[in-house]
Amino acid sequence: MAYVMKADGLDEVAAILNALEGSAQPVASMSLYEGAGAMAETVRGEVKNIRTAPFKYASGGETRLPSPEEKAMLEAADGMGIAKFDKNGSEVGTSVGYQNSGYVATPWGKARNNVRTNYRFEGTFAKPIPVIANAINSGTSFMKKQPFFRRAVQRGTPKAEEAIVRTAEALIEAIISSNGEESVNER
Amino acid sequence: MPSEYEALVSALQATGIPFAEYGWKTRPEGAYGVVSLDYEAGSCDGDGVKCDRSFSASVDLFYSLLSDRDAMVPEIESVLEEICGGSWELNSIQHETGTGLFHIEWTCQVTDEGS
Numbered sequence: 001m002a003y004v005m006k007a008d009g010l011d012e013v014a015a016i017l018n019a020l021e022g023s024a025q026p027v028a029s030m031s032l033y034e035g036a037g038a039m040a041e042t043v044r045g046e047v048k049n050i051r052t053a054p055f056k057y058a059s060g061g062e063t064r065l066p067s068p069e070e071k072a073m074l075e076a077a078d079g080m081g082i083a084k085f086d087k088n089g090s091e092v093g094t095s096v097g098y099q100n101s102g103y104v105a106t107p108w109g110k111a112r113n114n115v116r117t118n119y120r121f122e123g124t125f126a127k128p129i130p131v132i133a134n135a136i137n138s139g140t141s142f143m144k145k146q147p148f149f150r151r152a153v154q155r156g157t158p159k160a161e162e163a164i165v166r167t168a169e170a171l172i173e174a175i176i177s178s179n180g181e182e183s184v185n186e187r
Numbered sequence: 188m189p190s191e192y193e194a195l196v197s198a199l200q201a202t203g204i205p206f207a208e209y210g211w212k213t214r215p216e217g218a219y220g221v222v223s224l225d226y227e228a229g230s231c232d233g234d235g236v237k238c239d240r241s242f243s244a245s246v247d248l249f250y251s252l253l254s255d256r257d258a259m260v261p262e263i264e265s266v267l268e269e270i271c272g273g274s275w276e277l278n279s280i281q282h283e284t285g286t287g288l289f290h291i292e293w294t295c296q297v298t299d300e301g302s
Contacts, residue, residue: 060213060214061211061212061213061214061215062210062211062212062213062214063210063211134279134281138247138278138279138281138290138292139221139247139290139292140281140283140286140290141214141249141283141286141288141290142285142286144209144210145221145223145225145245145247147225147226147243147245150225150243150278150294151225151226151243154226154228154243
C-alpha cells in the first residue's frame with residue numbers, strides 16, 4: 001500500500017527560492033546586524049543598572065563596588081557594539097561586546113605608581129575597557145560581581161531573535177515583490 | 188530564597204573549601220570560594236501567581252596553587268552536578284595579575300518550585 005504525500009504551493013516555494021538565489025548572505029547579514037543592534041541596546045541598558053560606590057582600594061580581602069568613573073567608562077565606550085562580520089559561504093557571524101573599545105585612562109593607576117596598572121596608552125596610565133567590563137561582570141578578588149552582561153544576554157536574546165526574524169521577513173518579501181515586478185515587466 | 192540555591196550553598200560549604208555568600212569581609216588564607224545568587228532568569232505564571240521560578244547563580248573559586256585547583260575543582264563540579272543536574276557550565280577562567288590569584292567561575296540555574 002502506497003502512502004501518498006500531497007503538498008500544495010510548492011511552485012510558490014520554488015519561486016521564492018529562485019528569487020533568493022544570491023541574496024542569502026546579504027539578507028542574513030542585514031538581519032543579524034539588526035539582531036546584534038538590539039542586543040547591544042540591552043547591554044547598554046544593563047550598564048545603567050550597575051551599582052557604584054566612591055572609589056577606594058579594597059584591602060584585607062574586602063570587595064568593593066565599581067566606582068562611578070568606571071561605570072561612566074563603560075557607558076561612554078565607543079567600541080561597545082557589534083564586531084566585524086565573519087563571513088564564510090552563506091554563513092555569517094558576529095558578536096556583541098567590548099572587544100574593540102580600546103583603552104581608557106585610569107587616575108588610580110597613577111596614584112599607585114603603576115603597581116596594579118601595567119598598561120600604557122598614549123603616554124598615560126590606562127586600562128583596556130574589556131578588562132574593566134570583565135572585572136565588573138565576573139567579579140574579582142577585590143571587586144563585587146555584577147553580572148550585567150550575562151543578564152543582558154539572557155534578557156536580550158528574545159528581542160534579538162525577533163529583530164532578526166522581522167528584518168529577514170521584510171527583506172525576503174521586498175526581494176520577492178521586486179522580482180515579481182521584474183518578471184511581469186519581462187513579459 | 189530558592190530551595191535549590193540553599194542546598195547548593197550548604198553542599199559547597201560542606202566540602203571543606205571556605206565558601207562565603209556574595210563575598211568575604213576578611214579573606215581566608217589560601218584558596219577560597221564565593222557563591223552568589225545573581226538574577227531571576229525565568230518564571231512561569233500559574234493561576235495568576237509566579238511559579239517555577241529559575242535563577243542564575245554563580246560559583247567562584249580563587250586560588251594560587253595548582254594543587255588546590257586539582258583538589259577543589261572536581262569537588263565543586265560534583266556538587267554542581269548533584270544539585271543543578273545538567274544546568275551548570277564553566278563560564279570563565281581568569282588570572283589576576285595584581286594579586287596573582289587564579290579565578291574560576293561557574294554559572295548555574297537553580298529553581299524554586301512552587302513558591
